[in-house]
Amino acid sequence: MALIEVEEAVKEYPLEKTVAPALGGVSCSVGGGERVCLMGPSGSGKSTLLNVIGGIDKLTGGRVRIDGRDLAGLSDSALSAFRNRTMGFVFQSFNLIPVLSVFENVEYPLLLGSMGRRERKERVMELLARVGLADFAARGPEKLSGGQRQRVAIARALVTGPRLVLADEPTAALDHATGAAVMKLMVEMNEKAGATLVFATHDPAVSAYAGRIIRMMDGRIVSDGPA
Amino acid sequence: MSRLFLLAWRNVVRQRRRTLFALASLIVGLAGLVVFQGYISRTMAGFRDSTIHGGLGHLQIAATEKYYAEGEFNPFAFALPDAAGLARSIASIRGVTAVFPSTGFTAIAGFGDKSVTLLVKGYPSERMRFGTAADRAIDPDTFDLGPLSSGSEIAVGDRNGIVLGDTAARILGARPGDVVTLMAILPDGGLEGRDFTVKGTYAGPGRDRIFAFTDYDSAMDFTHQTAPPLLHIFLDNAEFAGPLAGELAPKGAVRTWRDLATYYVQVNSMFRGFLDVIRAIILIITLFVLGNAMNRIVFERMAEWGTLRAMGTTRRDLLVLLLFEGLLIGVVGAVVGIGAGFGVSGLLDLFGGIPFSDGGSRFLIKVVPDPGSA
Numbered sequence: 001m002a003l004i005e006v007e008e009a010v011k012e013y014p015l016e017k018t019v020a021p022a023l024g025g026v027s028c029s030v031g032g033g034e035r036v037c038l039m040g041p042s043g044s045g046k047s048t049l050l051n052v053i054g055g056i057d058k059l060t061g062g063r064v065r066i067d068g069r070d071l072a073g074l075s076d077s078a079l080s081a082f083r084n085r086t087m088g089f090v091f092q093s094f095n096l097i098p099v100l101s102v103f104e105n106v107e108y109p110l111l112l113g114s115m116g117r118r119e120r121k122e123r124v125m126e127l128l129a130r131v132g133l134a135d136f137a138a139r140g141p142e143k144l145s146g147g148q149r150q151r152v153a154i155a156r157a158l159v160t161g162p163r164l165v166l167a168d169e170p171t172a173a174l175d176h177a178t179g180a181a182v183m184k185l186m187v188e189m190n191e192k193a194g195a196t197l198v199f200a201t202h203d204p205a206v207s208a209y210a211g212r213i214i215r216m217m218d219g220r221i222v223s224d225g226p227a
Numbered sequence: 228m229s230r231l232f233l234l235a236w237r238n239v240v241r242q243r244r245r246t247l248f249a250l251a252s253l254i255v256g257l258a259g260l261v262v263f264q265g266y267i268s269r270t271m272a273g274f275r276d277s278t279i280h281g282g283l284g285h286l287q288i289a290a291t292e293k294y295y296a297e298g299e300f301n302p303f304a305f306a307l308p309d310a311a312g313l314a315r316s317i318a319s320i321r322g323v324t325a326v327f328p329s330t331g332f333t334a335i336a337g338f339g340d341k342s343v344t345l346l347v348k349g350y351p352s353e354r355m356r357f358g359t360a361a362d363r364a365i366d367p368d369t370f371d372l373g374p375l376s377s378g379s380e381i382a383v384g385d386r387n388g389i390v391l392g393d394t395a396a397r398i399l400g401a402r403p404g405d406v407v408t409l410m411a412i413l414p415d416g417g418l419e420g421r422d423f424t425v426k427g428t429y430a431g432p433g434r435d436r437i438f439a440f441t442d443y444d445s446a447m448d449f450t451h452q453t454a455p456p457l458l459h460i461f462l463d464n465a466e467f468a469g470p471l472a473g474e475l476a477p478k479g480a481v482r483t484w485r486d487l488a489t490y491y492v493q494v495n496s497m498f499r500g501f502l503d504v505i506r507a508i509i510l511i512i513t514l515f516v517l518g519n520a521m522n523r524i525v526f527e528r529m530a531e532w533g534t535l536r537a538m539g540t541t542r543r544d545l546l547v548l549l550l551f552e553g554l555l556i557g558v559v560g561a562v563v564g565i566g567a568g569f570g571v572s573g574l575l576d577l578f579g580g581i582p583f584s585d586g587g588s589r590f591l592i593k594v595v596p597d598p599g600s601a
Contacts, residue, residue: 056536076543083537084538089538091534095531095534097534109539112230112538
């Protein structure tokens with residue numbers, strides 16, 4: 001069974017007198033452990049597709065199943081808990097919580113679960129060590145470089161041991177070398193942790209890290225195949 | 228829940244600029260309300276006290292209800308039997324600080340070829356004060372009958388002295404030291420005349436044409452009265468007037484200062500309506516600025532809410548987080564704002580208070596809120 005199943009996904013954003021179509025009947029499936037790149041220009045619908053897969057946006061029509069569960073059938077609390085256990089998110093602009101330290105940012109998803117304090121600390125420090133930021137645990141996000149912030153975001157995305165990591169333009173705010181380092185780290189995490197990685201980009205150099213590329217245009221998939 | 232409270236605490240403490248903006252609007256608004264409330268409260272308390280000390284007392288007791296309708300300057304039909312015994316028994320009640328009689332009569336005052344009709348009030352000399360405009364501090368248990376323009380007050384023991392209003396004195400052409408002749412009709416139809424020495428003149432726009440004051444003993448002697456028509460009662464707390472009035476009801480016709488001060492009640496009511504509007508405006512402005520600050524707290528952090536949601540935070544938890552932040556800012560802002568209000572009020576009082584003009588005189592009004600004001 002595929003980890004992600006998207007069936008005829010339609011997403012429309014209501015405007016004043018009309019609607020803006022963002023997804024026009026998208027269907028695809030992604031298996032466990034895959035590394036998939038959603039590629040396309042701005043406005044092609046790749047971020048929207050990531051959001052509906054992550055349950056952040058609700059579909060106007062169609063269906064999204066993650067690990068066999070239809071997201072539309074889950075209550076807010078059930079969906080939130082499911083997201084916490086199953087998914088990790090990496091954003092283009094890092095989205096670290098500014099009032100929390102590096103340690104606290106990575107710890108936050110674990111606080112929503114039931115893990116004990118000592119175990120939590122060990123887990124967070126293990127992840128920070130894996131992204132090379134163990135020495136930065138007490139710092140505030142504002143004292144980190146862009147690359148470091150994204151590495152914290154990756155550690156945060158992986159700290160709960162999710163089966164699926166969704167990354168929206170994870171290198172767009174970084175220079176080429178830092179972006180490459182971040183992608184290598186994500187690939188390494190994908191390979192070592194076995195988490196399915198779905199990331200969106202419009203940069204061909206970044207798409208090279210994927211095993212499969214889904215190309216999108218105007219809210220539709222125009223091609224789907226190996227990188 | 229503690230996780231959310233901790234996060235709210237960190238948001239409030241670490242986002243200093245945002246927090247300070249929200250706190251500042253709350254503190255300034257609340258402090259303004261406290262100072263304003265204090266100013267009004269003390270203004271009304273001052274107005275209440277000047278009304279009570281302007282010739283009413285906290286309570287009055289007469290022989291019959293009719294006295295209050297027609298007896299003030301025709302006291303002959305309303306003598307209070309055993310006034311001295313009644314005064315003694317009332318004076319022994321806890322909370323009563325003074326009990327004393329008064330009377331009044333109508334007379335024609337003549338000086339040279341000029342004459343004027345006067346309503347003369349007779350109070351015990353030690354209960355009459357004529358403060359100057361610069362010094363109108365109200366002595367406890369005395370009437371403050373208006374600032375003295377010339378001459379002096381009637382000293383204790385002085386007989387047949389009179390304090391005229393400025394306008395009456397000007398009409399007569401009389402000055403302190405001059406002797407005016409008062410003519411009054413007695414109950415038996417006889418005409419009584421007596422010379423009174425002008426001790427001083429007072430300023431009282433609207434009333435200094437008609438009202439004059441003499442000492443109680445001279446008034447009683449001049450009008451051949453043997454019992455006063457009225458007793459005035461001073462209390463250590465104005466709020467005690469109502470309950471004591473009920474207690475004294477079997478002994479005579481009792482009126483509280485509030486019953487008698489129709490002008491005060493009307494002005495107080497009008498003033499309070501006006502002030503309620505100003506208070507509401509201050510409150511609305513404060514709420515608007517605070518609402519704007521809280522709005523910024525919500526809308527500036529849309530990405531943060533999205534991130535928290537993505538990590539598994541429920542909508543309910545986000546709401547609780549915002550409520551905690553609002554609660555922390557609200558509690559701190561309320562405590563500091565009210566404290567600042569009292570602090571500013573105290574500081575203003577230290578420099579004398581806020582200037583207030585009643586048209587003729589300029590006062591400084593204290594602003595520390597007075598919970599006992601009317």
